[in-house]
Each structure stands twice: as structure tokens, then as C-alpha cells.
Amino acid sequence: MKKILIAVVALIAVYLILALVGPSGYRVERQTKIGASVDVIFDQTTVYSNWAAWSPWAKLDPNAKYEIKDDNQAVGASMSWDGNPENVGKGQMVTTKIEENKTFVYQITFISPWEMTSNGGFIYEQDGDSVLLTWYDEGEFGFFARPMMLFMSVEDQIAPSFEQGLADIKQICESMKKAPEVEIVETEVTAQPILFINEKVLLTSDDVAAKIGAAYGEIGALMGIAGVEMTAAPLAITNSFSMEEMSWDFDCAIVAAMPEGTELSGRIQSGTTYAGKVVRATHVGPYDQSVATYNAIEAYMKEKGLEENGRSWEEYVDDPSKVSPEELKTYIYFPVK
Numbered sequence: 273m274k275k276i277l278i279a280v281v282a283l284i285a286v287y288l289i290l291a292l293v294g295p296s297g298y299r300v301e302r303q304t305k306i307g308a309s310v311d312v313i314f315d316q317t318t319v320y321s322n323w324a325a326w327s328p329w330a331k332l333d334p335n336a337k338y339e340i341k342d343d344n345q346a347v348g349a350s351m352s353w354d355g356n357p358e359n360v361g362k363g364q365m366v367t368t369k370i371e372e373n374k375t376f377v378y379q380i381t382f383i384s385p386w387e388m389t390s391n392g393g394f395i396y397e398q399d400g401d402s403v404l405l406t407w408y409d410e411g412e413f414g415f416f417a418r419p420m421m422l423f424m425s426v427e428d429q430i431a432p433s434f435e436q437g438l439a440d441i442k443q444i445c446e447s448m449k450k451a452p453e454v455e456i457v458e459t460e461v462t463a464q465p466i467l468f469i470n471e472k473v474l475l476t477s478d479d480v481a482a483k484i485g486a487a488y489g490e491i492g493a494l495m496g497i498a499g500v501e502m503t504a505a506p507l508a509i510t511n512s513f514s515m516e517e518m519s520w521d522f523d524c525a526i527v528a529a530m531p532e533g534t535e536l537s538g539r540i541q542s543g544t545t546y547a548g549k550v551v552r553a554t555h556v557g558p559y560d561q562s563v564a565t566y567n568a569i570e571a572y573m574k575e576k577g578l579e580e581n582g583r584s585w586e587e588y589v590d591d592p593s594k595v596s597p598e599e600l601k602t603y604i605y606f607p608v609k
Contacts, residue, residue, distance in 0.1 A: 298427075306403050316441060349367040471483050481559075
């Protein structure tokens with residue numbers, strides 16, 4: 273018994289010694305140079321709803337549920353998530369400090385599969401025609417956790433995700449450069465007959481384009497059987513859109529009228545589009561980079577005192593198989609009073 277006690281005391285002593293010499297904290301950071309204006313980079317990284325486009329963790333678990341609150345580039349804005357414990361787990365990020373085009377700091381709290389709190393953020397430094405973007409994360413280890421950290425590398429766990437995220441931020445920002453002036457007009461539209469399929473997607477998933485393509489394919493197959501052709505560009509009509517939950521509920525629609533008495537099959541429904549006054553904006557560029565165009569519409573409607581009057585929709589003017597992503601033209605319509 274005495275030998276066992278001595279052995280236990282010795283193990284405790286070794287553990288305490290390891291705790292004394294073990295790391296008390298960590299800091300992991302990675303940098304990249306981006307050939308874009310600092311305001312474009314700042315907006316892409318400080319607005320939580322933009323993270324879906326480049327976050328390495330959003331790609332790791334596209335089915336995770338997100339909730340974003342007060343996404344206004346101010347202290348207190350937050351993004352929480354609840355996903356697969358083996359991929360992203362459950363946690364929350366809260367903005368704790370923000371200086372325009374200089375610094376963005378957040379506190380990140382993991383709730384499961386383990387509990388941990390750290391601080392991270394971005395630093396923006398002008399470097400000639402480029403911006404040096406630094407992404408970092410730092411935290412403290414509890415005294416009794418320090419021995420384990422002698423045999424674990426936080427750097428190896430975090431750094432690859434930072435490198436992937438920074439590469440995607442660079443690609444997005446350099447393709448955006450400075451947002452072009454958005455052409456906005458007020459006009460009237462007439463009702464048109466449509467065939468449509470309702471879809472619901474998470475913005476963090478990779479299957480948005482696939483679902484849209486499949487829906488148009490189903491409708492096109494039925495039209496082919498009936499010998500009907502579309503009479504205008506295809507549409508996506510928004511039923512609900514939430515950046516807080518990163519979700520989109522919409523109708524994939526083709527402008528066409530089926531012969532009277534034709535039975536619709538499967539998911540396909542028929543209807544008509546809105547008729548009346550609209551605000552129409554012309555978006556030029558990739559479909560997933562239309563945020564600036566939507567923001568321009570919102571600002572225009574606010575300035576003119578116009579109220580929304582129904583569901584907005586997108587009209588895909590160009591065929592993406594024939595036109596490059598940078599030159600794709602999309603009309604975005606908002607019904608207004």
C-alpha cells in the first residue's frame with residue numbers, strides 16, 4: 273500500500289512539474305497579400321453573413337445551423353452555430369473590438385464537443401497596392417491542461433484552416449476589386465405564365481447550383497414532352513431569405529405556358545409572375561457576388577421612400593455555359609409601392 277501511495281505521489285509530482293514547464297497559452301497566425309481595396313477586404317471579413325462564402329468550417333459541415341444577430345460591423349454582433357460534433361460542434365463568435373479598415377477582434381466560445389474560449393481576429397495593413405491581411409487566434413491553457421499541450425500542436429490543428437480561409441478570401445476580394453456602379457431603374461412589368469419548382473437550400477452548402485439546375489431540368493423535360501418553349505429568361509423567385517440562418521426558400525421558374533388541360537407531374541407547379549411597379553438593378557458578375565447589388569437596391573429604395581410590395585426575383589439573362597462568370601448579367605427585381 274505504501275509503495276502504491278509513493279507511486280501516486282510521484283505521478284502527481286511529475287504532472288505538476290510538467291504543468292509548470294508546459295505552455296501557458298498559444299497564438300497561431302497566418303498572413304496573405306490581397307490585391308484589392310482594404311474596404312472590400314474589411315467588409316468581407318467583418319460581416320458574419322459573408323463568412324459562408326469562405327469560412328473553412330462552413331465547408332467542413334455545410335448542414336450546420338447558423339444564427340447571426342446584429343450583423344452591423346459593431347461590438348456585440350454575433351454568429352452562433354450548431355453542427356456535427358466531429359466537424360464543427362457547437363459554439364459562438366462575438367465581436368469585441370472593431371476599427372474600420374484596421375482591426376477586427378472576436379471572442380470565440382466552443383460549447384461542444386469541448387468547452388474552450390479564445391480570442392481571434394484580423395489585422396489589415398496597407399502594403400503598396402495590396403493589403404497584408406493577418407488572421408490570428410490566441411488563448412490560454414488551464415494549469416492542469418498544460419502537460420497535455422506538450423504533446424499536442426494547436427498550430428497543426430488551426431493553421432491549415434486559416435491558410436485555406438485566407439486563400440478563399442483572397443480569391444473573392446480580388447475578383448470583386450471595387451464594386452462597380454449599379455444600374456437601377458424604376459419600371460413596370462406585366463404578368464407572365466410560369467412553371468416552377470420550390471426549393472430550400474442552406475447558403476453554406478455546395479448544392480445550390482445543382483438544385484437550381486436539376487429543377488430547371490425537370491421543368492424543361494416536361495416542356496419538351498408538351499412541345500412548349502420558354503418565352504423569357506429563367507427566374508428564381510424568393511419566398512424567404514435569411515442571412516441570419518443562412519437559408520434561401522425560392523421558386524425556380526421558367527416563363528412558359530402549358531397547353532390547356534395539360535397535367536403537371538411531380539414537383540412542378542404553374543402560376544404567374546408579379547405585375548406592377550418594380551425597381552430593377554443590373555448585376556454583372558458571378559451569381560454569388562450579388563451582395564453589393566442588393567445593398568445598392570436597398571439604399572436606393574430607402575432614399576426614394578419606396579416600400580417592398582411582394583416577392584423579389586432574379587432573372588438570369590445570360591447562359592452561364594456560354595458567358596464567363598465575370599460577365600454574367602442578372603436582373604434583380606423588387607416590387608414596390
